[in-house]
Amino acid sequence: ITLFLDDLQWADAASIAAVNQLLFASGPLSHMNFFFLGCAREKDSATKWSNAVDILVAGGIHVKLDCMDEHTLNTMVSETLCLSPRLTRPLSNAIYHKTKGNPLFVSQLMRSLNKECLLRPSLSRRRWEWDTKKIRSRRLPDDVAIFLTDSLGELPDKVQRALFVLSCFGASSESAFVESQGLDRNILKNLEIAVAEGFVDKINDQYRFAHDRIQEAAYNTTPAHRRCIIHFKYGIELSSLLIGDEDVISSVLFTAVNQLNLGGPPAVQDESHYFTAARLNLRAGKKAMEMSDYETAYSYFDSGISFLRKKHWQEHYALSLELYSLAAKCALTNGDHTSLKFLIAEVAAKAHFFEDKLDVLYFETCALAYSSRLAESIEKGLDILSKLGIEVQGTNVEARVQETKDLLSSHTDDEILNSKPMTDSTMIIAMKFLGKLETGMTLIMPKSVPYVTFKIIELSLTHGMSPVSPLGFGYYGSYLAKQGNINDGYHYVKLALSLLDRVGSRDSAGDIIALCTQVKTYVEPLQAALEYHHE
Numbered sequence: 001i002t003l004f005l006d007d008l009q010w011a012d013a014a015s016i017a018a019v020n021q022l023l024f025a026s027g028p029l030s031h032m033n034f035f036f037l038g039c040a041r042e043k044d045s046a047t048k049w050s051n052a053v054d055i056l057v058a059g060g061i062h063v064k065l066d067c068m069d070e071h072t073l074n075t076m077v078s079e080t081l082c083l084s085p086r087l088t089r090p091l092s093n094a095i096y097h098k099t100k101g102n103p104l105f106v107s108q109l110m111r112s113l114n115k116e117c118l119l120r121p122s123l124s125r126r127r128w129e130w131d132t133k134k135i136r137s138r139r140l141p142d143d144v145a146i147f148l149t150d151s152l153g154e155l156p157d158k159v160q161r162a163l164f165v166l167s168c169f170g171a172s173s174e175s176a177f178v179e180s181q182g183l184d185r186n187i188l189k190n191l192e193i194a195v196a197e198g199f200v201d202k203i204n205d206q207y208r209f210a211h212d213r214i215q216e217a218a219y220n221t222t223p224a225h226r227r228c229i230i231h232f233k234y235g236i237e238l239s240s241l242l243i244g245d246e247d248v249i250s251s252v253l254f255t256a257v258n259q260l261n262l263g264g265p266p267a268v269q270d271e272s273h274y275f276t277a278a279r280l281n282l283r284a285g286k287k288a289m290e291m292s293d294y295e296t297a298y299s300y301f302d303s304g305i306s307f308l309r310k311k312h313w314q315e316h317y318a319l320s321l322e323l324y325s326l327a328a329k330c331a332l333t334n335g336d337h338t339s340l341k342f343l344i345a346e347v348a349a350k351a352h353f354f355e356d357k358l359d360v361l362y363f364e365t366c367a368l369a370y371s372s373r374l375a376e377s378i379e380k381g382l383d384i385l386s387k388l389g390i391e392v393q394g395t396n397v398e399a400r401v402q403e404t405k406d407l408l409s410s411h412t413d414d415e416i417l418n419s420k421p422m423t424d425s426t427m428i429i430a431m432k433f434l435g436k437l438e439t440g441m442t443l444i445m446p447k448s449v450p451y452v453t454f455k456i457i458e459l460s461l462t463h464g465m466s467p468v469s470p471l472g473f474g475y476y477g478s479y480l481a482k483q484g485n486i487n488d489g490y491h492y493v494k495l496a497l498s499l500l501d502r503v504g505s506r507d508s509a510g511d512i513i514a515l516c517t518q519v520k521t522y523v524e525p526l527q528a529a530l531e532y533h534h535e
Contacts, residue, residue, distance in 0.1 A: 174207075231259045231262035277304070348361075390430055423464060428466050
């Protein structure tokens with residue numbers, strides 16, 4: 001299998017991570033029938049080079065391609081014009097003097113020379129001919145980007161406009177997409193002219209810039225402040241298509257929101273559009289989270305927050321709370337503790353009710369635990385649970401064990417497995433705190449773990465099953481096994497694994513499977529006990 005990716009310098013971190021996973025997760029590439037070839041421009045002031053590309057390059061063979069030398073350039077010109085290298089050498093020397101062998105510069109210059117009749121076919125001589133003196137005297141900029149900009153400036157205004165519109169949406173766009181937006185009635189006609197001039201390629205009904213430098217040049221034909229306004233305008237127009245077919249919505253959502261964000265708050269001319277942009281960023285961020293791309297999701301939530309106005313906590317409370325809370329979740333997942341602290345502080349200061357702060361407070365306890373500050377994490381979790389009226393401390397473990405046994409004796413396994421799901425949002429987040437306490441206390445306060453375990457089981461049987469409930473039953477089975485009651489312990493870890501498949505969430509699956517497997521190995525053959533590790 002061969003995979004070729006061009007222009008890697010523009011790739012985002014999530015795309016590079018996916019390629020890294022594909023290349024290196026299954027062991028050395030020498031053991032795989034897989035060939036990957038990636039091309040990226042060298043670092044320069046115009047290129048936003050991703051650090052992730054450096055990591056990708058470090059894992060493979062790095063081949064640097066320089067500009068063509070005079071001999072190579074002459075060979076290319078000779079083959080292009082179907083003439084012997086001896087005849088094309090004066091022309092190729094002149095072109096090399098102007099371009100220093102830059103392939104893009106060479107191809108664009110030859111097109112330009114042909115257009116100006118400095119390089120033309122001769123019917124009488126039946127070959128190409130040129131005026132070397134005029135070519136050498138032709139003044140050209142040193143930078144290929146400036147040359148491309150000048151070349152674009154020679155096109156009709158409507159064609160330049162069409163190229164700019166295309167550049168706003170990236171390196172390529174489907175013709176149906178461009179036409180369906182109603183952005184410009186004659187855009188396809190004008191793009192065909194650009195195709196004929198060699199600035200754009202049309203492949204399978206898709207318009208694609210012949211080179212990313214051409215896209216940059218087309219994009220820079222419009223001043224920066226004007227580009228922002230146009231991007232935002234396109235984003236608003238595209239957002240009107242986010243109704244109806246889910247497939248259409250998914251394909252257009254990110255494009256629309258990216259256009260809004262490229263415009264940014266300074267481009268907003270209608271006050272109602274601030275709310276629209278923030279709401280659409282929230283929607284795009286949720287979609288990115290569903291795809292497990294938390295870095296991109298965070299960027300959407302952060303952009304959504306930037307569109308909120310000064311009194312947003314009073315005028316758009318629900319939207320503000322959700323944006324900040326989900327941004328905090330992504331910041332935690334991405335390991336961005338600086339942003340997490342800011343987001344937590346903002347919600348803690350502006351949220352109207354204590355229950356509205358629970359999500360970010362949970363993320364804070366997680367961040368403390370991940371930073372090896374388990375004691376602080378546990379203390380904070382206990383304090384929050386206490387404010388919710390849930391106490392998990394105790395002095396008599398035997399009494400709590402008996403209470404739990406009595407409670408479980410009144411429920412059959414089928415009744416537990418078919419219990420209603422937990423619907424109380426406060427109890428659901430309280431269970432998350434209990435689950436985090438359980439894993440933290442196991443490391444530094446093992447004697448307190450049973451009290452948390454019994455509270456999880458009690459709340460699950462009283463209020464319904466949550467994603468944390470299987471963890472409680474797993475720890476209960478483990479506790480019984482440690483006390484020497486292997487059979488009962490085995491019974492409850494099997495119940496925990498069955499419950500894991502019923503609750504509809506795998507948030508705690510790793511902890512539950514690892515915990516339960518330890519007990520299963522005392523009863524089942526090792527091969528059977530390790531069944532879940534294949535997941």
